[in-house]
Amino acid sequence: MADLAKRRLFSRGQTIALVELPWRDKSVSFTDVCTRCGECVSACETQIIVKGDGGFPTLDFNQGEGECSFCQQCAAVCPEPLFDLSQPEPWQLxxxxxxxxxxxxxxxxxxxxxxxxxxxxxxxxxxxxxxxxxxxxxxxxxxxxxxxxxxxxxxxxxx
Ligand code: SF4
Ligand code: SF4
Ligand code: SF4
Incomplete structure (x- = not known):
């Protein structure tokens, strides 16, 4: 399956969505490993993670508090090896x-x-x-x- 988590910005009307999560391990094909369990959606303290295309987690900056606080909760609760918290920055964006x-x-x-x-x-x-x-x-x-x-x-x- 194509890696949908490659940086992709799109706008659907008032939606500002980003198929990306902080501290994602770029060496792992996100859509091959993510089970779409939704744990990160529930854990996000600013409530900006939503289920996007195909049920995969997506950031929507029009939701919740509209920003990432870099609390690391998404990475902490994810049961799969999708994140690397040893990276110096959550992302380069x-x-x-x-x-x-x-x-x-x-x-x-x-x-x-x-x-x-x-x-x-x-x-x-x-x-x-x-x-x-x-x-x-x-x-x-x-x-x-x-x-x-x-x-x-x-x-x-x-x-
Ligand atoms: S780091 Fe925290 S605020 Fe940012 S997307 Fe993950 S859970 Fe949400
Ligand atoms: S730190 Fe960057 S992304 Fe955050 S509000 Fe300022 S300019 Fe925007
Ligand atoms: S917690 Fe991990 S496996 Fe579950 S939906 Fe989020 S990124 Fe995917």
């Missing part, structure tokens, strides 16, 4: 701003910056300047995704 950001239309927003606890989002001086992500400061928590009114932020591999 960083927030990225798409061209549809309202600032490109000279509309004032800054909602993303107001919700980033890591202060990884800054704005050039000016009323409607485009947000800038400082990748080194971004944990990839996803808190900025669901608060964007036009879904102009995604999590992706750094370019």
């Amino acid at each position: 960083k927030a990225q701003i798409k061209d549809t950001c309202l600032a490109n239309q000279k509309v004032y927003c800054r909602s993303c910056g107001e919700h980033c606890d890591s202060q990884a989002i800054s704005f050039k001086p000016g009323i409607s300047s485009v947000p800038i992500i400082t990748a080194a400061d971004c944990s990839g928590c996803g808190a900025c995704l669901s608060v964007c009114p036009v879904q102009a932020i995604v999590l992706g591999q750094p370019k």
Whole structure:
């Protein structure tokens, strides 16, 4: 079976879903090993893990608290060898701003910056300047995704 857990971002209307879990062991084919038991769905403290395509766990940043707290509960409760908590980072994903950001239309927003606890989002001086992500400061928590009114932020591999 194809490894559906390869990074894949998609948007279904208001859904911001990511077929990925933190600390996933990339050497293991997720869909071959995951039994779809749902233990991680129940354990997620911010309630962002849902059953997605084929019943496999998927992150939906429009659910629950809309961000990953990196509590490690998903990895801790999973009965299968799908996670590697010895990795220095839960994942390499960083927030990225798409061209549809309202600032490109000279509309004032800054909602993303107001919700980033890591202060990884800054704005050039000016009323409607485009947000800038400082990748080194971004944990990839996803808190900025669901608060964007036009879904102009995604999590992706750094370019
Ligand atoms: S680390 Fe915690 S908050 Fe993040 S997806 Fe896993 S269970 Fe949910
Ligand atoms: S707990 Fe593990 S095996 Fe069960 S659905 Fe989640 S990732 Fe798959
Ligand atoms: S993903 Fe989290 S840390 Fe990164 S810019 Fe968004 S809110 Fe800030």
